[in-house]
Amino acid sequence: MRLKIEKRLVPSAWLKVTVPVCSVLMAFAIGSLFLYFQGVSPLKAYTVMASSAFGSAYDLSETIVKALPLAMVSLATMSCFTMLLWNIGAEGQALMGALAAAAAVRYFPMENPFAMLGLMALFAMLLGGLWSGFAGVLKARWNVNEIISTLMLNYIAIRGLEYFVYGPWRDPASLGFPMTKPFIDSARLPTLWGTRIHLGLYVVLFLTLLMWFLLRRSRWGYEIQVIGSNARAAHYAGMNYERSVVLVMFFSGAIAGLAGMCEVSGLEGRLQAGFTAEYGYTAIIVAWLSHLNPLVSLLVAFLMGALMAGGDALQIMMGLPVATSTILQGLILFFVLGGEFFYKYKISWDGGR
Amino acid sequence: METLTPILAAAVRSGTPILYATLGEILMEKSGITNLGLEGIMLMGALSGFVVTLSTGSPWLGLLFAFLLGGCLGLLHAFLCVSLGSNQVVCGLAMTMFGSGASALMGRNHIGVAISGLHSFPLPGLAELPVLGRVFFNQDAMVYLSFALVVVLYVYLNFTRPGMNLRAIGDNPKAADAMGLPVARLRYFYCIVGSGLVALGGGYMSVVYNKFWAEGMVAGRGWIAVAMVIFALWNPFQAALGAYLFGGVEAFQLRLQTAGTPIPAPLLMMLPYAMTILVLLIIAVGKGRSILLRAPAALGIPFHREERD
Numbered sequence: 001m002r003l004k005i006e007k008r009l010v011p012s013a014w015l016k017v018t019v020p021v022c023s024v025l026m027a028f029a030i031g032s033l034f035l036y037f038q039g040v041s042p043l044k045a046y047t048v049m050a051s052s053a054f055g056s057a058y059d060l061s062e063t064i065v066k067a068l069p070l071a072m073v074s075l076a077t078m079s080c081f082t083m084l085l086w087n088i089g090a091e092g093q094a095l096m097g098a099l100a101a102a103a104a105v106r107y108f109p110m111e112n113p114f115a116m117l118g119l120m121a122l123f124a125m126l127l128g129g130l131w132s133g134f135a136g137v138l139k140a141r142w143n144v145n146e147i148i149s150t151l152m153l154n155y156i157a158i159r160g161l162e163y164f165v166y167g168p169w170r171d172p173a174s175l176g177f178p179m180t181k182p183f184i185d186s187a188r189l190p191t192l193w194g195t196r197i198h199l200g201l202y203v204v205l206f207l208t209l210l211m212w213f214l215l216r217r218s219r220w221g222y223e224i225q226v227i228g229s230n231a232r233a234a235h236y237a238g239m240n241y242e243r244s245v246v247l248v249m250f251f252s253g254a255i256a257g258l259a260g261m262c263e264v265s266g267l268e269g270r271l272q273a274g275f276t277a278e279y280g281y282t283a284i285i286v287a288w289l290s291h292l293n294p295l296v297s298l299l300v301a302f303l304m305g306a307l308m309a310g311g312d313a314l315q316i317m318m319g320l321p322v323a324t325s326t327i328l329q330g331l332i333l334f335f336v337l338g339g340e341f342f343y344k345y346k347i348s349w350d351g352g353r
Numbered sequence: 354m355e356t357l358t359p360i361l362a363a364a365v366r367s368g369t370p371i372l373y374a375t376l377g378e379i380l381m382e383k384s385g386i387t388n389l390g391l392e393g394i395m396l397m398g399a400l401s402g403f404v405v406t407l408s409t410g411s412p413w414l415g416l417l418f419a420f421l422l423g424g425c426l427g428l429l430h431a432f433l434c435v436s437l438g439s440n441q442v443v444c445g446l447a448m449t450m451f452g453s454g455a456s457a458l459m460g461r462n463h464i465g466v467a468i469s470g471l472h473s474f475p476l477p478g479l480a481e482l483p484v485l486g487r488v489f490f491n492q493d494a495m496v497y498l499s500f501a502l503v504v505v506l507y508v509y510l511n512f513t514r515p516g517m518n519l520r521a522i523g524d525n526p527k528a529a530d531a532m533g534l535p536v537a538r539l540r541y542f543y544c545i546v547g548s549g550l551v552a553l554g555g556g557y558m559s560v561v562y563n564k565f566w567a568e569g570m571v572a573g574r575g576w577i578a579v580a581m582v583i584f585a586l587w588n589p590f591q592a593a594l595g596a597y598l599f600g601g602v603e604a605f606q607l608r609l610q611t612a613g614t615p616i617p618a619p620l621l622m623m624l625p626y627a628m629t630i631l632v633l634l635i636i637a638v639g640k641g642r643s644i645l646l647r648a649p650a651a652l653g654i655p656f657h658r659e660e661r662d
Contacts, residue, residue, distance in 0.1 A: 034455065034458065034459075035458075038458055038459060086442050088446070138630075138633075138634060138637075142634060142637035142638055143637055144630075144633050144634055144637045145580075145583060145633065147389065147442065147579070148576070148579060148580040148583065148629065148630075148633060149630050149633065151576050152576070152580070152626040152627070152629045152630045153626075153630070155573050155576075155623070155626040156623050156626050156627055159619040159620070159622050159623040159626075160619070160623070162619040163617055163619040163620055166617070166619065167617055167619075281446070281449075281450065284443075284446060285446070285447075285450075288443050320458060320461065321457040321458055321461050321568060323453055323454045323457035323458065323568065323569075324454060324457065324458045325454070326450045326451075326453060326454035326457075327450075327451055327454035327455050327458060328454075329450050329454070330393075330447045330448065330449075330450035330451025330452070330454060330455075331447075331451060333443065333444075333446065333447035333450065334429070334433065334444075334447050334451065337433055337437070337439040337440065337443060337444055337447065338432075338433055338437055338439065340437075340439065341437040341438065341439070344438075
């Protein structure tokens with residue numbers, strides 16, 4: 001008897017569901033070891049996490065509030081990942097979107113909420129798109145590695161935002177906190193049902209359908225899929241790789257920028273340092289876990305939102321670092337990556353001699 | 354020159370963690386494996402090095418432990434990327450998240466504690482050289498070790514049989530396999546040693562450079578090291594040049610801040626990151642497409658013996 005590994009011709013469908021579920025369970029199991037050896041009761045920690053994510057209608061609404069930017073940013077990254085363009089700069093693009101929206105409020109304040117929000121969205125998408133499109137141009141024209149350039153742009157964006165909120169845009173009444181003045185009312189996205197869930201919810205739902213259509217049903221989506229799976233074939237078919245890179249990068253940056261604008265306009269109502277809580281990186285996991293399927297990403301974003309809400313609760317109620325929940329995120333990703341092997345390959349015992 | 358030498362000496366010190374991480378990544382990439390988890394591995398190295406130094410009182414034990422822990426994380430990366438053929442980019446991201454989360458959780462009770470760490474000593478003979486002596490040869494042992502490592506790796510990669518084998522498995526694993534080289538086993542080996550060096554860079558930050566632990570203290574140096582590999586075109590000497598250049602920007606920026614310049618701190622802190630992009634751009638424009646020729650040809654592509662294409 002010996003172990004035999006065969007490539008599956010068709011990836012197993014039911015494993016596509018069981019692998020992620022088992023991955024989450026195993027990540028929590030390993031995570032509990034970490035907590036246990038740190039002298040923290042895993043049972044208590046997970047109970048705190050679960051109850052703060054799903055415990056009441058209010059908790060649930062807060063989980064959705066956290067899931068909204070995750071969903072939106074993961075949608076933003078999907079078009080890039082589909083063509084194997086590793087844009088990990090959604091964090092910086094979202095920050096730039098928020099910065100541009102705040103600039104619109106500061107320099108062009110308007111009473112009419114439609115005009116104000118419209119201008120903010122326009123600014124946000126433009127700057128987010130340019131921030132990412134810049135990396136796209138570097139990639140297309142000079143083949144500069146986009147992983148590095150988008151990452152460095154993240155750090156530059158963080159410092160850029162700090163410059164404004166610590167410097168010229170700081171609210172004198174903020175008692176030294178790095179934040180701008182509160183936005184005027186017309187610059188706030190309305191909230192729904194008396195919760196903190198804002199109109200961004202509808203934006204997310206609309207974008208989900210749009211992305212699904214673009215990626216799965218449109219000519220453009222088909223093109224970037226072909227480029228992603230076989231760049232050479234795409235080239236021979238007359239598809240323009242360089243143009244697609246710039247376009248896709250701009251497009252994904254624009255959506256990430258919009259996500260940043262929704263966050264400051266719908267939730268914070270002002271620009272402040274560190275408001276993204278590194279959504280940009282978590283969203284990459286969301287995109288990957290949902291197999292770049294926009295419809296699935298809604299569900300995954302919700303679960304990741306729950307994990308983040310749980311991380312906050314661990315800090316507030318148990319005094320643990322917020323980053324504790326990123327252990328779980330990393331572990332889930334490890335197990336999913338490992339698990340993907342099982343639906344690409346079949347393992348069996350070879351009974352013969 | 355009198356005012357410049359302390360800044361240059363500081364540049365070497367603050368470039369050293371980046372140098373270790375860059376050398377580690379060069380080893381991995383030469384074997385055909387990209388590891389983007391440097392940030393997470395460095396954080397784990399920084400924490401473990403600090404904790405062991407704190408509890409045993411020996412910085413060398415701390416650094417050794419950091420190296421070993423890094424090797425374990427490299428083993429995990431190799432298992433996922435070599436044996437299971439996982440996506441190396443996503444795997445690196447997972448490593449970064451896991452490392453930053455785990456180090457934050459396990460280090461939460463060690464914030465604000467100081468250790469004595471390693472001390473500088475002049476290297477006999479060389480320390481008296483004008484300027485160079487003060488910049489390079491009045492440092493701590495880990496800096497001297499990194500000099501040696503640069504030379505050893507350069508010779509190993511270019512002039513030894515195992516070094517040629519290493520380049521072969523990264524450039525053409527199929528041919529290397531036909532030659533009888535154990536591609537998978539070698540990739541495992543270089544992932545483990547490379548990640549160990551990366552973690553040693555993290556350990557240097559907490560045990561020698563800062564002498565304390567702080568959550569997220571690596572602050573993007575892991576990612577800068579990934580960029581440095583391209584800047585260095587996989588050459589250890591150019592890696593040292595790049596690392597010190599970045600250390601220089603950092604030291605210069607700190608000096609400007611303490612001197613009370615009118616330039617706001619956030620703008621100064623953008624410098625290393627902006628410079629990374631600029632450097633990549635200059636290399637890419639200067640060398641054109643030939644940069645691709647210098648990269649290990651099979652970088653990032655999983656290799657399975659059984660598969661034929």
